[in-house]
Each structure stands twice: as C-alpha cells, then as structure tokens.
Amino acid sequence: MAESLLTQEISDLCLGKPALRSLPLTATVAEALSALKNFDDNFLSVWSCDHARKTITGFEADADENECKCVGKVSMVDVICYLCKDENLMCPSTALKAPLSVLLPKIPGLVTHAEPSASLLGAIDLILQGAQNLVVPINARLNSSSSRRKQQQKLLVTTNTPTTTHGGREFCWLTQEDIIRFLLSSIGLFSPLPALSINTLGIISTDIFTIDYHSPASSALGAISRCLTDHTSVAVVDGEEGILIGELSPFTLACCDETVAAAITTLSCGDLMAYIDCGGPPEDLVRIVMARLKQRGLEAMLKQFTNSTTSLVSLSSSSSSDEESGTPLNWSGKYSRSMSYSARLLRRAEAIVCYPKSSLVAVMIQAIAHRVNYAWVIEEDCSLIGIVTFCNMLKVFREHLEAMA
Known part of the structure; x- marks a missing residue:
C-alpha cells in the first residue's frame, strides 16, 4: 500500500x-x-x-x-x-x-x-x-x-x-519534481485522493507575487529572488481587472545571460517579457535599453556586459543595415534554451494554468509536463485566483498517509 x-x-x-x-x-x-x-x-x-x-x-x-x-x-x-x-x-x-x-x-x-x-x-x-x-x-x-x-x-x-x-x-x-514524478508513477495507491479537485483539497494558495504589466521590471527584483527560492514565479497581471497576462519566471531568466540585467534596470515588466521571449530581444527594445542606460549614466554597466557578450551597442548601431540586408541578428547567451518555454508562457491560451475544479492528478501532470513546480489557478475569465505548488501537493500526500495510520 x-x-x-x-x-x-x-x-x-x-x-x-x-x-x-x-x-x-x-x-x-x-x-x-x-x-x-x-x-x-x-x-x-x-x-x-x-x-x-x-x-x-x-x-x-x-x-x-x-x-x-x-x-x-x-x-x-x-x-x-x-x-x-x-x-x-x-x-x-x-x-x-x-x-x-x-x-x-x-x-x-x-x-x-x-x-x-x-x-x-x-x-x-x-x-x-x-x-x-x-x-x-x-x-x-x-x-x-x-x-x-x-x-x-x-x-x-x-x-x-x-x-x-x-x-x-x-x-x-x-528535488520536489523528482518526488512528485515518483508519486505520480504510483498514483493509484492513493485513490481517491488524485481525483479530488484542488479546491476541495484546499491547496490553492493566495500567497503569491503579482505585478502590473506596466510597472518597472526593477520593482519585481525582490519578488523574483523570492520566487527563485520558492520555485515559483511572479505573475504579471492587468492591474485593474487582475487578468493573468504572463509571468516573470526565474526558470526563463536562468536560461538567459547577464545582459538581461540591463533590460530589468530600464524596461517595464511587459517589455521585459518581450525582451526575453522568442530567442532574443527585439531591436527596438535594444535601442530603448541603450538609450535609458546612457540617460542614467550607466555606461560602465553597458560596457561591462558588451565586453563579455555580443555588444548591444554593435547590435543597435548595425540594426538598420541588418534590416536592409535581411541578415538576422545573432544573440548571445542561452536564449535558445528558453525559447519554447517563454513563448508558451506569453500566450494566454497555452499558459501553465488550471482551474479550481481541476483534479490533483491533472495539475500534477500539467506541471511536470512543463517542467515547473506550480500552476496558476484562474477563473474562466482568466482572472488570477492563486497558485498550486508541488509543496502544497506533498502536504496533501503526507496528510493522507497520517490519516491512514
């Protein structure tokens, strides 16, 4: 048993x-x-x-x-x-x-x-x-x-x-993921627990980090650090209606390089999501980052990063000629590793979300399939309710065993 x-x-x-x-x-x-x-x-x-x-x-x-x-x-x-x-x-x-x-x-x-x-x-x-x-x-x-x-x-x-x-x-x-995978392989032993909804089990947490789409990305730094520790993410929402638009995921940022620090320092949360999406930042955002770094007197920061990776300065100065020649820009770092993941997150229909009536086993499978430790819980209108994490799930399995003793 x-x-x-x-x-x-x-x-x-x-x-x-x-x-x-x-x-x-x-x-x-x-x-x-x-x-x-x-x-x-x-x-x-x-x-x-x-x-x-x-x-x-x-x-x-x-x-x-x-x-x-x-x-x-x-x-x-x-x-x-x-x-x-x-x-x-x-x-x-x-x-x-x-x-x-x-x-x-x-x-x-x-x-x-x-x-x-x-x-x-x-x-x-x-x-x-x-x-x-x-x-x-x-x-x-x-x-x-x-x-x-x-x-x-x-x-x-x-x-x-x-x-x-x-x-x-x-x-x-x-990791938590390793244990959840192992439990899922023997999920039948815990019947009827896996079929119960996450709402019935009471594992939807409202202790989440959210930030408005238009807020400065730098204002999310503390939340990103905490979410890295907790294996969760920062929800990016429409401030008025609380609609889940996307997220600032430590997983995605971990697949980038250190030049993203310049983007976090200068861009909004919405622009940052676009910056780290689809294999590399758009050229217009590169220009914005450069201009704002210069306005704030942070040339040393830009120089330090461009000395070790593909230069943002070179990319910006050559962007017009690249557009004319049709030559694609080559981006440094690990953007290609996060490409499919971040792109999924920014398409609401494919975001890693579930609903209060979703079953425990369904949410487990969904999170494991996307290689994350959580799933956002939303209403039918995409308004954010909370989050379900692997840690929440492990508590349920632990309590189930205690009840059987």
Whole structure:
C-alpha cells in the first residue's frame, strides 16, 4: 500500500541523475558567471571543502566526505539580480569580483544533505520543513575511469573550475519534481485522493507575487529572488481587472545571460517579457535599453556586459543595415534554451494554468509536463485566483498517509 511505498529509499529516485557540478565557496561571482555560461547548467552547487585547501597545499586530496558540505546553489538569476542592485549598477566589474557567498540566500536549510538510505517519507518531511534541494551521494563508488578523472580535477581545484567529486564521491540533486514524478508513477495507491479537485483539497494558495504589466521590471527584483527560492514565479497581471497576462519566471531568466540585467534596470515588466521571449530581444527594445542606460549614466554597466557578450551597442548601431540586408541578428547567451518555454508562457491560451475544479492528478501532470513546480489557478475569465505548488501537493500526500495510520 501507500505506506510501504514511502519507506522506499531515495537512492531509487536518484538512478541515472547526473553528478552535480560544483564551485568552492571561495570562488568569485565572475567565476560562477563563467561556469554557468560555459557548462550549460542552470544551477551550480556551492561547497565548503577542507580537502580543497589540502590539495592546494600539496597534501592528499582524498579527504573524508564529511569534510565537504554543500552550502547552497547559484544560478544565472542570482547573478542577474545581484548586478541589478543599486550599489552594483555603477560599477559591475567591481561587483563581479565579490566572493560567491554574496549570491547565497541568508535562509538556512534551503539545501540539505540526505543519505541514499533515507526513506522517501523522510525526504518529504525535509522538504516540508523548508529544504528546496536535497543533496544525495550517488551510491556507486568511483570506478577506475572516474578515479582518473578525479585525479585530473585535483589541479582544477586551484582555479575554481567546476568539479563533480567531493571526498571521493559524486552527488546529485533530489528535488520536489523528482518526488512528485515518483508519486505520480504510483498514483493509484492513493485513490481517491488524485481525483479530488484542488479546491476541495484546499491547496490553492493566495500567497503569491503579482505585478502590473506596466510597472518597472526593477520593482519585481525582490519578488523574483523570492520566487527563485520558492520555485515559483511572479505573475504579471492587468492591474485593474487582475487578468493573468504572463509571468516573470526565474526558470526563463536562468536560461538567459547577464545582459538581461540591463533590460530589468530600464524596461517595464511587459517589455521585459518581450525582451526575453522568442530567442532574443527585439531591436527596438535594444535601442530603448541603450538609450535609458546612457540617460542614467550607466555606461560602465553597458560596457561591462558588451565586453563579455555580443555588444548591444554593435547590435543597435548595425540594426538598420541588418534590416536592409535581411541578415538576422545573432544573440548571445542561452536564449535558445528558453525559447519554447517563454513563448508558451506569453500566450494566454497555452499558459501553465488550471482551474479550481481541476483534479490533483491533472495539475500534477500539467506541471511536470512543463517542467515547473506550480500552476496558476484562474477563473474562466482568466482572472488570477492563486497558485498550486508541488509543496502544497506533498502536504496533501503526507496528510493522507497520517490519516491512514
């Protein structure tokens, strides 16, 4: 029955998951930015490891894994929000030299270590207590080929290049999505719970972040940071009628590059959605961003970003000739990775939404299909009611088991 299912070890949920790429806590924001762009990872784990010091000083690097601890994770969204802070706008080059610790949220327990032998029930309890990611050792000890790879990585520790091993072990993330997927695979054991509506179950949360379509995008920075932590998103609405127009999704922003900070600083929420949509920003928005940066005396910010990626200045100055020749502009960063996702969000008919009468299992399937941890709840007229999250769903499954005991 369902009770025995949740005594299953979480190692079964980690089969086939890739090893975490990691950076030491001693790395800089610039090094994290480079790793996020070059290694195609949306998130990098951040570790405090004594064996990194031993490797640097020439001692044996095979420290006990207990000397290694994952203390957090960083994404492109963290870098973007950090660069948008008032104190960093005037001199982004100085901001990038700061230690990686400035990007980590000050909320304890967001990343928690768990053993492979821990039960699924225990993992759910950790998430309900506030853990957003569980760090689980990959059971198999390193084979000879991976041991050689670890030896090669010893030299990389000193340059803060992302590595995958700690104390001779590799680790992976266990997320809310992983657990929901696992429960969905055995959903029949929880009958009749899955067929009940989300309204009947009382899991529609009204504790959401909303912002008006015409509001400055910079006014949403705090909400974006919080939603990144909570695995949710900021709803962009029509201020008068509360109609859901789209969202500012940390998932989408994580697939962009650091130049989006310039857009957040200068554009409205509606324009920002267009800026990050469809593979790259429209040329007219590029011109607006440039003009407003110059008006505010933020040339250093523009120069810092254009030195490392395709220049917004070059794009703008060449836009007229490109239009005449019919040559498409080539955009930098990871826009292509977010193209289909962000485009779906901005088309209301295909937005990730559900209704109060939607069943629990239907919302689970919908969220998993779109690779998000939530679904917006709307009325028939598209007015926003609230949100249903994976965490809400896990509470229901946990309470169901307690009732059966």
